[in-house]
Amino acid sequence: MGKEGTGKTHVAVGILKDVIRRGYTGLYWNVPELFLELRRLMRDDAELTEADLFDEATNADLLVLDDLGAERVSDYVIDRLYVLINGRYQNDTATIITTNRTLDELRAQIGPRIASRICEMCVAVEFPEGDYRLQNIK
Ligand SMILES: Nc1ncnc2c1ncn2[C@@H]1O[C@H](COP(=O)(O)OP(=O)(O)O)[C@@H](O)[C@H]1O
Numbered sequence: 001m002g003k004e005g006t007g008k009t010h011v012a013v014g015i016l017k018d019v020i021r022r023g024y025t026g027l028y029w030n031v032p033e034l035f036l037e038l039r040r041l042m043r044d045d046a047e048l049t050e051a052d053l054f055d056e057a058t059n060a061d062l063l064v065l066d067d068l069g070a071e072r073v074s075d076y077v078i079d080r081l082y083v084l085i086n087g088r089y090q091n092d093t094a095t096i097i098t099t100n101r102t103l104d105e106l107r108a109q110i111g112p113r114i115a116s117r118i119c120e121m122c123v124a125v126e127f128p129e130g131d132y133r134l135q136n137i138k
């Protein structure tokens with residue numbers, strides 16, 4: 001958890017790479033992009049199906065869900081997020097979630113059922129304020 005530019009994606013991807021290097025399966029999904037991809041898959045000619053994508057994400061040893069809370073919510077998005085997070089919860093597999101939101105904001109955005117599972121699955125790590133991206137501006 002932390003504001004933009006505090007290094008959340010950097011740390012999440014660093015852990016993911018290390019886990020894959022050790023022989024586990026791992027997957028990275030940026031949450032807003034995921035929902036764009038799902039919309040693309042709904043076209044008739046798409047080779048992959050939504051179920052393929054979700055199977056892969058449910059079964060990976062480690063899943064990184066980057067930028068949760070940045071997606072535009074709809075009933076469809078909430079429904080799919082629930083299926084995904086509940087799948088990880090039931091399989092007892094490791095999930096890293098990054099967000100710019102506070103827990104209260106997340107709960108308001110994605111609803112108490114998903115937020116409650118995340119609270120049980122995850123240890124909250126707060127990233128200190130300070131945007132690394134702005135340090136490049138002289
Ligand atoms: N510990 C660090 N030291 C130096 N640069 C960093 C560090 N962590 C992240 N960065 C750089 O800062 C920028 C923002 O990091 P990022 O992980 O994308 O932030 P966030 O996901 O919190 O918005 C990136 O260019 C990243 O490479």
Ligand SMILES: [Mg+2]
Pocket residue numbers: 008009010066067098
């Ligand atoms: Mg990020």
